[in-house]
Amino acid sequence: MGCRELVVFMVSCWALWKHRNKVIFDVREVDPHAVFKRVEDVVDEMEGGGFLVARCGGRGMENTAGEVASGWEVPPADFVKINVDAGVKEGVGVSVGVVCRDERGKVLWGISMGQNLAWEAHIAEVSVVFEGVREAVRRGHSRIVVESDCLAVIEALKKKANGRSMFSLLLDDIFFLCNSFSSVLWSYTRRDNNKVAHSLAHSLDSVVGRVEWSDVLLPIANNAVNFDSRLIY
Structure with missing residues (x-):
């Protein structure tokens, strides 16, 4: 398991535990999509801030493994x-x-x-x-x-x-x-x-x-x- 995958696993465990407590103690409904979106956002923010050493992810439209965009990328010509x-x-x-x-x-x-x-x-x-x-x-x-x-x-x-x-x-x-x-x-x-x-x-x-x-x-x-x-x- 790579560094990024390990972080995703740990953040997922944290998010599931947090929302489990909402269900049990606050008697609140939890949207599973919202939980996974929260995990995605947290990992992206950690990676963007340089907290992850392993750079695995998508680069623009090609989504090439092992590359990470350094910022917003211009579209192709005439797009x-x-x-x-x-x-x-x-x-x-x-x-x-x-x-x-x-x-x-x-x-x-x-x-x-x-x-x-x-x-x-x-x-x-x-x-x-x-x-x-x-x-x-x-x-x-x-x-x-x-x-x-x-x-x-x-x-x-x-x-x-x-x-x-x-x-x-x-x-x-x-x-x-x-x-x-x-x-x-x-x-x-x-x-x-x-x-x-x-x-x-x-x-x-x-x-x-x-x-x-x-x-x-x-x-x-x-x-x-x-x-x-x-x-x-």
């Missing part, structure tokens, strides 16, 4: 990249963030949205992909890369998973929208490479609906864009 992120706040609702950038890293547009919905984490993560793809259709893009730090959603999109759950129905809606493009690529990245979308997703202090950004984003997201630009160039 735009749409980064997405979602957050679920208990008792508040769901917030999502979307940012679209071209092959030079220039911001084309972004979306921040808050909704008073009691969605599970995996539903929120696939819904933000839908929002990003739908906006790309509206703006007339033809070749897109959609990038998320939720591996389960990216794998489901790549496999063209189907079913009758709300998650699967949202996937079907995304696949239908994809007929409008000449080319679509799905990309998984670590959370620390998805900072702009993450900033937009958490930019709304309360549930206020939808805000669209063009060219220039809010300051906290612009700081993340500027940081990415230093890595790109």
Whole structure:
């Protein structure tokens, strides 16, 4: 067992014990998807912060074993990249963030949205992909890369998973929208490479609906864009 696999195992044990206590002592229901998403996020943050010596993971669209991206990566020529992120706040609702950038890293547009919905984490993560793809259709893009730090959603999109759950129905809606493009690529990245979308997703202090950004984003997201630009160039 490698270093990263050992850390995943240990974090999983911690997360399962923590949520087991919620069930027994707080009599609260626990969403298994949320538990695994939490494990994924913690391990990604540890790896991104340099706490893991073994660098095993995906690099951009190729997801090549043994390589780790050093930051946000530009899309191929003639493509735009749409980064997405979602957050679920208990008792508040769901917030999502979307940012679209071209092959030079220039911001084309972004979306921040808050909704008073009691969605599970995996539903929120696939819904933000839908929002990003739908906006790309509206703006007339033809070749897109959609990038998320939720591996389960990216794998489901790549496999063209189907079913009758709300998650699967949202996937079907995304696949239908994809007929409008000449080319679509799905990309998984670590959370620390998805900072702009993450900033937009958490930019709304309360549930206020939808805000669209063009060219220039809010300051906290612009700081993340500027940081990415230093890595790109």
